[in-house]
Structures are given as C-alpha cells and as structure tokens.
Amino acid sequence: MISQETIVALASPSGAGAIAVIRLSGKDALTIAEQVFQSVSGKSISKQKTHTIHLGHIVDNGKIYDQVLVSIFKNPNSYTGEDVVEISCHGSTYIQQQIIQLLLRKGCRMAQAGEFTLRAFLNGKLDLSQAEAVADLISSDNEASHQIAMQQMRGGFSNEIAKLREELLNFASLIELELDFAEEDVEFADRTQFSDLLNRIEFVLKRLIDSFAVGNVIKNGIPVAIVGEPNVGKSTLLNALLNEERAIVSDIAGTTRDTIEDELVIEGIGFRFIDTAGIRETKDVVESIGIKKTFEKIEQAQVIVYLLDSLEYQVSSSKFQVELEKIKNQFPLKPLIIIGNKVDRLSAEEVSNLKSQIENILLLSAKEKQGIENLKAQLLSFVNTGALRNNETIVTNTRHYDSLLKALEEIQKVKFGMQSNLSSDLMAIDIKQALYYFGEITGEVTNDELLGNIFANFCIGK
C-alpha cells in the first residue's frame, strides 16, 4: 500500500509571506533535493546528519531560483517515517510554484491531501485516531477543541481503546482455544474475570459515547437562538455579547430580516448565536417569512434566549406572555433563558414586580452592557464541561462515535450470550466483531476506502 514515490507539496499556508516551506518525502527525497540544491558549504546534503539545516541556493540549468534553507530528516526520524526534506524559500507564490514545478520535473509527484500523514500512519508513526487528530488540530479554533485534539494526537483516546482491545483479544484467544477442545468441555477463559472485563469495557464505551455530546458541542459550537419582539434589542444584545458591531442595529422594528450567525467563545466553548427576526403576529409577507425562519432556526438551536423589553412589559405584558407560551409549547424540551432587557430604565419596584411575574428572568441592559456576564455564565451552565476540566477523554469524531456504538452493541451481545449460556463458538463471533470495531478506531483494521475518506479531508501538504 505504501507508494514508493517521492511526494512534494507546499506545507505552509498558500499565499505570499516572508517564507514558505516546501516538503518532500520518500526514498528519493534527498537525492532529488540534491539535484537542485547547491549548499553554501559545498557539501552534499545526503551526507549530512539528520535534523540539520543548510543554507544554499535552488539552482537548475544555471538558473538560480532562490536562496533557501534546507532541513533534512532521515528515516525513520521524520514525520512520515521516510526521508524528508523541507525547503524554506522566500514566500512569493511565484517562487513557491517555480520550485515545486522544478521538483516535479526532477521526479517528485504532487502529494495528495493528507498523504504525508497517511504515510506516517502506514509507517506506524501514528495510529489512525492520532492521524485524524492532526486534521482536527489544524482546524481547531478555540481552547477546548484545541485541547481535545492535542490529547487525541498524543494518544489519550487510542491508549484507552488499545488497552481494552488487548484484554479482549486475550479472552478471545482463550475462547478460540476452547473451541479447539470443544469435545472435552473445558473452560480456559475464566468466566467471572471475563464478565468483569465486559462490564469494564461497557462502562468505558458508554462514557466515551456519552462524551460525544460534549465533544460535538466543543468541536462545532452550541447554536443559541436569540428570539424576541422586534425592537426589543436583539441585535444590541448580540453586539454586546460579541463586543463589536457585527449585526446591523437600528431603531426601526423588524430591521433584522436575515438571520445572522456569529460565534463567541466563552471559557473555551464556542457558541454560535443566531439572531432571528422575532415572532410577533404580522400581516407583512416579508415579516411572516422571517417568523417562519425564526421557528426553523429555533429548531436547529440547542438553547433559546427569549428577549423582552422590560419597559414595554410594564405597559402591555400580555403579548409577551402569549409569545413565551408559544415558544414553550412549540419547544418544550429546549433550555430557555428569558431575558428582560433595558433594566437600566426600570424602578426598583418594577424590577421586583417583573421578577415575581416571570420565574428565573435574567434582567440586563444590552445597551449599557449590564448583566451580560450573568448571561454568559448561564449559557456556560448548559455545557457539561466537567469531563473537559477533568482532562477526561472526549470523543469528537463521528467515525469514532459510530465504531464505539457498534462495539458497544457487540459487547452487549456477548454479555447477553454469557448470561444465556450461549455456546463459545457463537460468542466468539460477537467478540471478533467487537474487536473489529475497536480496531477501526485506531486503524488496526482498515481498508483503502476508509483511509481515502479520512485523508481526503486533510489539506494538501499535511
């Protein structure tokens, strides 16, 4: 499966910068680099030690392409486990292209997306879940997703799975052995110990499966819908949360016709705020389309923030109550935060009245940025970040989640087989299947299609 070709790609982000890094990997990486690199010292790079850097020029046919630094990594001490050469050139896109084209002419092939990491996996430098963590790490954009990817890349997740898999494999071979001696009716595998192991595996699998809910939230952010009557200050609240003027704020009711999404990171957790057009009764066609959209958006959100104008509520409370009822009826299970905005303009008596009329109302002033911190804290309370704080393994990858679910199903079949005295040969089939799903996660069990799917999501150059 490992291609013998030497691959090349731009490893640094595309575009112009001070420097750019071009990476070669494969058995001819050093000899190809040598053909185009003239070191200032005059020494041949293939004779240099691994992990050393050399100043010189990329030259071909008498033409000087650039002054560069060349870094050498000799197999197996490289990212891919093969010979690797990294060329740091000046960061003009023209120079980047010229050097890559030159290397292609000299016998390199353009690397496919993720091919460097694929080779690292195939050469045993990383397991599959670690390789996947590399892509997560590169796309991580907040504290929590970064920490989880780091943990996974360092093997936190794989180690746990690999350990359980090994123990299960042990029992599997004992049970296989029993099959060979089927006539004699012996039990090599201690059934009590095996039952203990199955319980432990079940416990770990359930914990990992449960962690996916948190993991998913951390990876993708929590969608929060901000809902309320036009002109109650939704956009202002959004701006106060985002601390900048991203949404269009105006005094004309119904300004926010399009839903605007924006992301805010609170203590490392991403929240995606969905500003909606409100849900008041209207005869305006454009408005009523907006209201339909609001309901659709609430459907997608995990948390609803309902905003009311505290001043207006003093005058006519009924319409707010109607709306609140409507939301509660439509989405009985979604967490709902009720906010009374413009609290800065209420008297102490009005504040206490409002609090007694609406349970758990959060009073704030979006304009004056009062009470915003309370809202942030309440939003954060919806996320079970305990696992994250305790540095527990969290599953964020849908592929892993699927394999874990399937493994759990098989383990539960084995448990049931134990309880119902299923014959060893039938039980062995379920155990094998469970082992298969464990292996899928770390890559002991794999196939070209699976690898193709995983690495296609990588960027080229990684």
Next chain:
Amino acid sequence: MISQETIVALASPSGAGAIAVIRLSGKDALTIAEQVFQSVSGKSISKQKTHTIHLGHIVDNGKIYDQVLVSIFKNPNSYTGEDVVEISCHGSTYIQQQIIQLLLRKGCRMAQAGEFTLRAFLNGKLDLSQAEAVADLISSDNEASHQIAMQQMRGGFSNEIAKLREELLNFASLIELELDFAEEDVEFADRTQFSDLLNRIEFVLKRLIDSFAVGNVIKNGIPVAIVGEPNVGKSTLLNALLNEERAIVSDIAGTTRDTIEDELVIEGIGFRFIDTAGIRETKDVVESIGIKKTFEKIEQAQVIVYLLDSLEYQVSSSKFQVELEKIKNQFPLKPLIIIGNKVDRLSAEEVSNLKSQIENILLLSAKEKQGIENLKAQLLSFVNTGALRNNETIVTNTRHYDSLLKALEEIQKVKFGMQSNLSSDLMAIDIKQALYYFGEITGEVTNDELLGNIFANFCIGK
C-alpha cells in the same frame, strides 16, 4: 540603533495550512524559547549546535500548546545575524496565535514590518539595496521580476556601485589632501586618471538610469490599451490573449463600459491589458463618458492596439479610417498595432486588399484563436529585453533611480568643474555630494526616516 529586544512574528503566510513558522530573533531568543519548549530528548536547546532541529512540545504552566519542531540559528550565522529560533507548529491560526501570545508574555516583542531584514542590514548581513531586493523577491510574480530581484539580492547592483564609490572615494581623499597643502599648489590626484574615472562613472550611471525604463516595465508590466469600435471583438481578443473568460463578452455593442485590466505574462514580461469602451461618435451620455475614459486610458498605456472588424471594413471603411487618424493624431508617438479581426471570414482577395490598404495590419481571428501568437510576438518586440537576456544589471527601484540621477548630476558638475579649472575645494563639495548619493543606494549613508520608509513596505515576519 539596533534594538536589544527579542522580536517574534509569524514568518509563513497567514491563514491555516499544514504547518506554520514562528520566528524569534534577538539576544534572548534561545532563553525565551527554552522557557516554553520541552524537547523530546530532554536536552536544553541553548546547548545544541547551530543549524539543528529539535522535536518537542510547546508547554507552559502544564498546558501543552502543540507538538513542534524548533530550529536553532546561533549568531552570527543567522538571517538577522542575531540568535534566531524558528518554531514549526501545526498550521491552525488558533495555535499560531496562542504560541505567539505565549512568547510575548515570556518577554518577546511583536516584530515590526521588515524588522528581521532591518536587523540583518544593521548587522551587516545585507546592504540596503539587497535588503530591498528581499521585498521585491517576495512580491515578484513573473520570471523577469524574479530574476532581477534575485540578481539584486545577490549583490549584482550593489557591487557595481560600491566599486565605483570606492574609486571615487580614493580620488576624493587625494583632493582633500591637496586642500591641506593648498598653499603649495600640488596635485596629488592625477587629473587624467580622475577624468577617466569620471567618464567611466558617467557611463555606468547612464546605463543604470537607462535600464530603469526596462526595469520599471518588468516590475510593473507594460500597459497596453485595446481600442476599437464596439462589437469588433475587443473582449474576445482579450480573452483569447488571457486564454480564459475574464472579460464579459456579449454581442450587444457597447457592453464593455468599464475598463477592465488584466495581466498576461509573455516570455517573462508582464503586459497589463486595458480593455476600453471604444471611441465611436455617440450621443449616449454613458457611452461618451466611456470614450473620454478610453482616451485617458490610452494616455496611460505604452502601446495601443487598435482593433477593427475586417468584415465591416469591407462594407464601410471610412469610419475606421477616421478613427485611426484620430488616434494617430492624438498619440503620434505611441507604438500602434493595427489588427483586423475576423479574418477567418474573409476571402483571399479581401485579405490581400486589406493588407494593401492598411500598412502593417495584423490579421487574426480572436474567436478562432488564429494569429494570436503573432500579436504576442509583436507586443514582445516593444520591450528591449536585451539587457535582461545579457544578465546586465537592471534598476527597478524608484529610490535607486532617484539617487542615480542625483549622483549623475553631481558627477557632471565635477566634470564641468575639471574642464573649467574649478578650485579643488569647490570640486570636493560636488564629489562628496556624489559619494553621498552612491552611499544612499547601498546604505552606507542612511537615516531613520529613510530606513523607516523602506522597511514599512515589508511584510511582518520578514
């Protein structure tokens, strides 16, 4: 002038990629890096050899930021001449920012635009014109501009200037010496040799000054205006030249209201094509604004391409002749290429008629892509690429051009002074002034404002 602070910046292009490179330079670069880097080998990086690479983690306060490779360059063997550390991290913008912020907390300062190269200049690793070539190299986007920048960075230009400056300096000191012995009326400086030198300097300066016209063209491309009656196929021609559908092509006369610029590189020379709205007589206000714009654009162009519809010319040739006359009268000195388009639909007889009626007409079919190569060749003939091909020094920098012009003026003053037997003390003033302008180019003479202007045009991280 050299700041003692250790500076940090992202050296690779901004954005996400497989890897990113963060660069530190300054006397504390190694000790600051050491505070946040834990090498896998456990060895301290400041004890490692220069030009070596080390695998490890960026860690602070127990938090792992990333797995990275750290490259070490010890002074004076680095780009800046100071201790330099380059951290290759995973290319997520989040990780890039986190690591840079960590390094800022540990005592680095954010580098200003071009500050690494400024330090290289101040530490004598590059002269000023070489430093400027670094920025040109990064922004080079074609063969010719790249080659010129490479040549300049390798000192081609500075060497020539520095050598002349040294010879002139020699004479200057002899003439200064004469001033000390003014009473005795001696001549230490051989006037014949001096006159020879001045002639040589004048010759070189003139050649360099002349090369600026080519250099400027190479750096910025040659502006070519494509002019002609609406619907004769200007946009189609532009597309045929650019070999892609960038301009909006339509059959409605007068479609191209806005001038569209696009660049084509022919044999390493950039041409900027300016598509114009034509110059027919019209009563349409929008159209007539377009025609005014056409004349303005022709004014800016160095070459005019006039396009006529060969088929239509068979029917009514007079309006084309009127237009051509108008252009020739308005711009008598600009090179003009007259093109007969749609030649694929002419008979042999019509072709020969057209050729006899309009001298040097270039017949082609933009739609069928016939004759496009001839047009490219003719465009190329306007560029004197002789100097480029002969690997002569070409001046592309306006600052250098200005200094060269001023130096030439002073040299001519000195020459005139020699001829008119000017006293040594007055001549010495002009020589000093010439030396000053020479020094400005290479940076022997400099000031903060000049350096500020030059390096402000660099990207941060270089």
